Amino acid sequence: MSEPFSKQQIQFSELIERHTGKDGSHTTAIPALHFARYSNMTEPNYGVYKPSLCIVAQGAKEVLLSEERYRYSPIDCLVASVNLPVTAQVTEASFEVPYLAFIFEFTPSEILSVLRESRMGIYKKDNPKRGMYVSKMDSALLDAVIRLVRLLDDPKDIPVLAPLITKEIIYRVLQGKHGATLGQIAIEGSSAYLISDVIEYMMNNYEKSFKVDKLTEIANMSVSSLHRHFKEVTAMSPIQFQKRLRLQEARHLLLSESIDATEAAFRVGYESPSQFSREYSRMFELPPKEDINRLKAKLYLDSGSN
Structure with a gap:
């Protein structure tokens, strides 16, 4: 790990510690930005990860998506491209070195805006990828993230600068090794985009009984294609x-x-x-x-x- 990157990580941890101070989840003046701080390992927490970028500044966390386990620590970032029901657990934390995390949510429209401006070549006909991945952190992405957090020290700058840094963060993620996973969600007509529509419907109607015909209608797919693509994105069947x-x-x-x-x-x-x-x-x-x-x-x- 390079010395500048090590210094960035220290700055990042100090910033989050300063804006949290006590254990729990913390909202900020930037609506899409949240922090988490825990002084101990946590029990498994069951919830839904929204489309987001999650970065651990200190400690480590494990996320279980169906039977797949994703572990990330300060050299990693986790990206969720769709709403996914997961089990998450802080696995490394102590009073001296608490778990500190940055959670930044984004929307398909924000992703699409960056794709259009950057003219990135992400093709809608590509097979959909898993809607969650862990990737190695790089200095350029961490620098943008630190600048976003620093806006909290001068709130008057947030309305003007936060949207610009948000674009940069999404751009950096899209440029990464797994960027197409995120980009496909925003491209109308792609299999991933259509599956995200099915997920949205299920999120809003989970308590209702539905026939598979309704889901195939939303996705404009055959039954076999729906099940295959849905499992590729979510690691589970629609019923699961x-x-x-x-x-x-x-x-x-x-x-x-x-x-x-x-x-x-x-x-x-x-x-x-x-x-x-x-x-x-x-x-x-x-x-x-x-x-x-x-x-x-x-x-x-x-x-x-x-």
Whole structure:
């Protein structure tokens, strides 16, 4: 690792530490930019990664997409090109060297704008790639990211300069080894673009029963092409994707509202509470009631220690 790059990493860590200071997720004055800080390894966290660039400044994290494991540390960046239900866990963190991360979300329209201005050759007929990858960080990308974070010290500059640096960050990612993975999502008519439309529909209607004909209509694909391309992008079938969305939302409902497992099951689209309980136990390794009691007890202990 070059000395300038090492210095950049130190600056990057110091900036995030200064804008966080305590454990948890932190929003910023730049709406698309978030930070995370944790002083300990975390339990697996189930949620949806939006299209985004995630960079670890200190520590390390693992993300599980279906059965695929992605690990990234300060020399890496993780890119998600579509909404993906994942399991994430901070695997390296301590009080002395807390886990620090930069999360920057972007939209297909922002990607398309950069593609048009740069005239990059990304072809819509290419086969879609997996909607998540880990790539090595480079000095040019890290420099742009640091400049974006520094805007937080002078908020009056954000409206003018943040959009320009956002374009640069997307441009740097598109120039990387896996840039076509991100670029295809923005190119109308590409298989990846069409699958992203299916994902968007499923994100907004996960609690509903749907026929595969509806998904093939959205994607304008045959059944076999839909299943093949969907799995290429998400690492799972449409049914598996929907199931993860339902179970993750059910867990959130059970933790945040005073409802029982049967009501949670019905609200996320299950017709059979027993099937819900079986699938919940398989995913979270405990039946709903036991899992939620354990989570609440842990939250209580964590709040008492802060």
